[in-house]
Amino acid sequence: MSSQVRFTDFKSDKQPTWCPGCGDFGTMNGMMKALANTGNDPDNTFVVAGIGCSGKIGTYMHSYALHGVHGRALPVGTGVKMANPDLEVMVAGGDGDGYSIGAGHFVHAVRRNLDMTYVVMDNRIYGLTKGQASPTSREDFETSTTPEGPKQPPVNPLALALASGGSFIAQSFSSDAMRHAEIVQEAIEHDGFGFVNVFSPCVTFNDVDTYDYFRDNLVDLAEEDHDPTDEDAAKQKILDSSKEYQGVIYRNDDAVSYDQQFGLDTNMSEIPDGAPEDAMDLVREFY
Amino acid sequence: MPADFNWAIGGEAGDGIDSTGKIFAQALSRAGRHVFTSKDFASRIRGGYTAYKVRTSVDDVQSVVDRLDVLIALTQRTIDENLDELHDGSVIIYDGERSTMADVEIPEGMIGLDVPLKRLAEEAGGAIMRNVVALGAACEVTDFPIENLDSALQKRFGNKGQQLVENNKEAARSGQDYVAEEYDHEFDYDLDTTDNDYVLLNGDQAIGMGAIAAGCRFYAGYPITPATDVMEYLTGRIEQYGGHVVQAEDELSAINIALGAARAGARSMTATSGPGIDLMAETFGLVATSETPLVICDVMRSGPSTGMPTKQEQGDLNMTLYGGHGEIPRFVLAPTSVDECFWKTVEAFNLAEKYNTPVYLVSDLAMAVTEQTFPPEAFDMDAVEIERGRVVDDDTIGEWQNEKGQFKPHALTEDGVSPRAFPGTAGGAHMSTGLEHDELGRRTEDTDMRIEQVDKRTRKVETAKEREDWSPREFGNPESDQLIISWGSNEGALIEAIDLLEDDDIDVRFLSVPYIFPRPDLSEEINSADEVVVVECNQTGQFADVLEHDALRRVKRINKYDGVRFKADELADEIRAALAEEEVTA
Numbered sequence: 001m002s003s004q005v006r007f008t009d010f011k012s013d014k015q016p017t018w019c020p021g022c023g024d025f026g027t028m029n030g031m032m033k034a035l036a037n038t039g040n041d042p043d044n045t046f047v048v049a050g051i052g053c054s055g056k057i058g059t060y061m062h063s064y065a066l067h068g069v070h071g072r073a074l075p076v077g078t079g080v081k082m083a084n085p086d087l088e089v090m091v092a093g094g095d096g097d098g099y100s101i102g103a104g105h106f107v108h109a110v111r112r113n114l115d116m117t118y119v120v121m122d123n124r125i126y127g128l129t130k131g132q133a134s135p136t137s138r139e140d141f142e143t144s145t146t147p148e149g150p151k152q153p154p155v156n157p158l159a160l161a162l163a164s165g166g167s168f169i170a171q172s173f174s175s176d177a178m179r180h181a182e183i184v185q186e187a188i189e190h191d192g193f194g195f196v197n198v199f200s201p202c203v204t205f206n207d208v209d210t211y212d213y214f215r216d217n218l219v220d221l222a223e224e225d226h227d228p229t230d231e232d233a234a235k236q237k238i239l240d241s242s243k244e245y246q247g248v249i250y251r252n253d254d255a256v257s258y259d260q261q262f263g264l265d266t267n268m269s270e271i272p273d274g275a276p277e278d279a280m281d282l283v284r285e286f287y
Numbered sequence: 288m289p290a291d292f293n294w295a296i297g298g299e300a301g302d303g304i305d306s307t308g309k310i311f312a313q314a315l316s317r318a319g320r321h322v323f324t325s326k327d328f329a330s331r332i333r334g335g336y337t338a339y340k341v342r343t344s345v346d347d348v349q350s351v352v353d354r355l356d357v358l359i360a361l362t363q364r365t366i367d368e369n370l371d372e373l374h375d376g377s378v379i380i381y382d383g384e385r386s387t388m389a390d391v392e393i394p395e396g397m398i399g400l401d402v403p404l405k406r407l408a409e410e411a412g413g414a415i416m417r418n419v420v421a422l423g424a425a426c427e428v429t430d431f432p433i434e435n436l437d438s439a440l441q442k443r444f445g446n447k448g449q450q451l452v453e454n455n456k457e458a459a460r461s462g463q464d465y466v467a468e469e470y471d472h473e474f475d476y477d478l479d480t481t482d483n484d485y486v487l488l489n490g491d492q493a494i495g496m497g498a499i500a501a502g503c504r505f506y507a508g509y510p511i512t513p514a515t516d517v518m519e520y521l522t523g524r525i526e527q528y529g530g531h532v533v534q535a536e537d538e539l540s541a542i543n544i545a546l547g548a549a550r551a552g553a554r555s556m557t558a559t560s561g562p563g564i565d566l567m568a569e570t571f572g573l574v575a576t577s578e579t580p581l582v583i584c585d586v587m588r589s590g591p592s593t594g595m596p597t598k599q600e601q602g603d604l605n606m607t608l609y610g611g612h613g614e615i616p617r618f619v620l621a622p623t624s625v626d627e628c629f630w631k632t633v634e635a636f637n638l639a640e641k642y643n644t645p646v647y648l649v650s651d652l653a654m655a656v657t658e659q660t661f662p663p664e665a666f667d668m669d670a671v672e673i674e675r676g677r678v679v680d681d682d683t684i685g686e687w688q689n690e691k692g693q694f695k696p697h698a699l700t701e702d703g704v705s706p707r708a709f710p711g712t713a714g715g716a717h718m719s720t721g722l723e724h725d726e727l728g729r730r731t732e733d734t735d736m737r738i739e740q741v742d743k744r745t746r747k748v749e750t751a752k753e754r755e756d757w758s759p760r761e762f763g764n765p766e767s768d769q770l771i772i773s774w775g776s777n778e779g780a781l782i783e784a785i786d787l788l789e790d791d792d793i794d795v796r797f798l799s800v801p802y803i804f805p806r807p808d809l810s811e812e813i814n815s816a817d818e819v820v821v822v823e824c825n826q827t828g829q830f831a832d833v834l835e836h837d838a839l840r841r842v843k844r845i846n847k848y849d850g851v852r853f854k855a856d857e858l859a860d861e862i863r864a865a866l867a868e869e870e871v872t873a
Contacts, residue, residue: 064601067720269552271502286486
């Protein structure tokens with residue numbers, strides 16, 4: 001690790017192909033700033049992404065990275081972190097990737113509470129497949145596959161995380177660059193699974209959940225005297241569908257992470273040239 | 288008296304059949320006898336019937352046969368289910384004081400030994416030990432020194448307290464004494480002991496042991512019959528070497544977690560059975576395209592769908608050979624015996640890392656549930672070699688960077704093998720992806736680069752074909768013009784079948800093939816033989832198909848897909864019949 005790392009060191013020389021104005025630019029910049037601010041460098045950082053616009057992030061960032069299959073980014077990150085706990089692991093996904101095809105993995109990654117960070121770029125629509133409903137789309141949101149709206153309530157990712165035993169639950173807005181970077185930084189610093197749902201508007205296909213909408217409706221918890229360690233207060237915010245919140249909503253510093261629980265502290269890439277010295281003991285067990 | 292002795296205990300699931308069988312198998316192994324076990328679940332009647340069978344001999348035994356000499360029957364059904372394997376002189380031990388066994392029917396010619404198992408067990412300290420009373424009775428019938436049973440009981444119950452061990456020993460003695468006192472009969476059986484030391488283990492355990500020996504430090508899996516034993520073996524053991532086993536939420540997660548660990552540099556593995564392989568297929572393509580070394584073990588069972596989860600089949604060959612969309616370079620290894628499960632696992636890890644490629648390690652239920660004896664030297668840990676392939680470090684990374692200092696994880700090389708930089712290596716930061724990519728791992732749709740990357744991944748297999756030894760294992764008479772070919776767990780039964788055929792002056796050459804892809808080129812062997820018979824546990828002859836494709840010649844086939852593994856005597860009959868059949872023509 002080096003204190004000389006600047007956030008631009010996490011930038012690759014590849015020009016993003018996101019649409020001009022896409023919320024993902026800000027989401028990614030905040031992630032890079034947060035990584036640099038927490039003293040990480042590209043050589044000890046592993047970024048995992050799934051499929052969709054969010055999945056492209058590994059190409060635009062500079063670090064060790066894997067761009068995997070749809071919905072399975074969290075399991076990949078889980079394996080990376082378990083096999084080498086020295087690495088800073090950050091998983092990025094979209095609302096489809098994380099709350100639809102990957103919803104099962106989300107629940108289990110949250111309850112495993114590994115010391116990693118999960119950033120979801122939530123634009124409430126499927127962008128890369130050109131505008132279909134996502135699990136966080138509003139009930140009446142008309143799209144090419146839901147001409148009268150999905151007619152189902154949207155998934156509440158924060159509630160899902162809380163119900164799964166989440167130890168760090170936050171929400172940010174990609175356009176509020178400072179706050180977003182701060183919140184991701186807090187997630188990284190959290191000793192456990194840091195989850196941040198980021199409002200990351202899709203300027204091409206979503207004309208409802210726009211920058212203006214979030215600017216007008218966003219309530220920053222930092223200005224509200226909210227105590228994130230108060231579970232009841234967190235529940236109340238999470239279940240309040242009348243407002244959009246930004247900030248750290250819930251934090252449990254006492255939750256024991258999977259790594260601590262199982263004493264995972266070995267870099268498993270280092271192994272001897274042959275079988276372990278006492279390996280014949282493994283055979284003798286079968287006498 | 289036959290040279291080999293066959294013994295079984297049968298009853299309802301929950302009667303402690305497995306553990307009792309295991310105790311006796313262990314006692315025999317400790318007494319220097321070879322042991323080959325099988326678990327039998329009747330398919331004729333649905334329900335909980337289960338049996339544990341043990342074949343034992345002073346000489347090597349590698350298969351099961353259709354004969355039972357001593358049967359401990361906890362239910363009437365145990366006798367009924369095994370009628371066709373019982374013979375004149377077979378001994379049936381049962382508890383006539385149990386209401387359900389009061390009117391037990393002992394078939395003519397067989398010897399029924401009515402032993403009050405439950406009562407004697409209660410006297411020794413608890414009804415739960417009734418199976419051990421029966422084992423004591425079996426010792427008396429077979430003249431087997433009961434002290435050998437003591438040491439197996441010690442191993443089994445030692446960690447639960449010495450009192451329990453003593454009670455069990457007493458229970459065994461009471462069974463022995465009861466038979467000695469109540470039955471004035473000269474039994475035909477005499478189980479000799481030797482001074483040999485053997486270990487007794489099954490294929491799943493051998494895979495787990497091979498994984499640890501090979502430096503596997505990470506396992507992610509989801510429980511499924513018959514692969515779960517691999518996970519259970521590794522749990523608690525791999526941690527002693529700094530590794531970890533994680534039970535994932537499903538197979539999709541399991542292979543992705545294993546993939547993540549492999550990207551972090553760990554020797555990593557997952558194991559499942561057919562239905563799990565289906566679920567893993569998408570990520571299998573990602574593993575191959577991102578050129579991640581990963582061992583994926585498929586312990587096959589009867590399919591398709593959930594099929595017969597506790598039954599034998601070798602039906603996944605095509606799935607492992609061709610499964611996944613697009614064209615995917617891979618290695619497919621299929622160990623042919625329990626000890627080879629160990630060695631092929633070691634080899635699988637080396638191949639995976641030398642060629643940055645997923646390796647399917649294909650085993651099957653028959654091997655997974657079979658416990659077999661081996662001299663400990665069969666698992667000579669000093670002979671385990673670990674080859675990690677083209678891994679770069681801080682000093683050598685420069686050779687694999689472009690002019691901008693960017694690491695090339697998918698560098699186009701002559702042998703098709705690209706370098707690996709474990710995360711943490713300075714200057715090695717890079718991405719990889721399931722998308723087609725350039726040398727840096729970045730997405731591309733450039734037509735030339737697409738072709739170069741596809742060819743590069745294929746070239747690894749070509750390189751491996753040249754550099755590695757893909758020979759089959761050879762048995763029988765190498766000069767014979769009657770050729771038998773098989774793969775997977777049929778080897779042991781075939782070796783014994785060949786012995787039986789030799790007694791009839793039928794002489795064959797047998798090639799047991801542990802490599803499915805790449806596989807040895809057997810065209811010359813096939814085309815120079817008069818008769819070629821391919822033996823496998825599936826209906827369509829999946830391996831016969833690929834051999835015909837390779838050699839451009841039709842072969843005869845012996846296929847078994849009733850859910851039960853081949854037995855040596857049955858196989859000898861089938862081969863005799865196949866050789867007598869008219870030649871197949873194209």
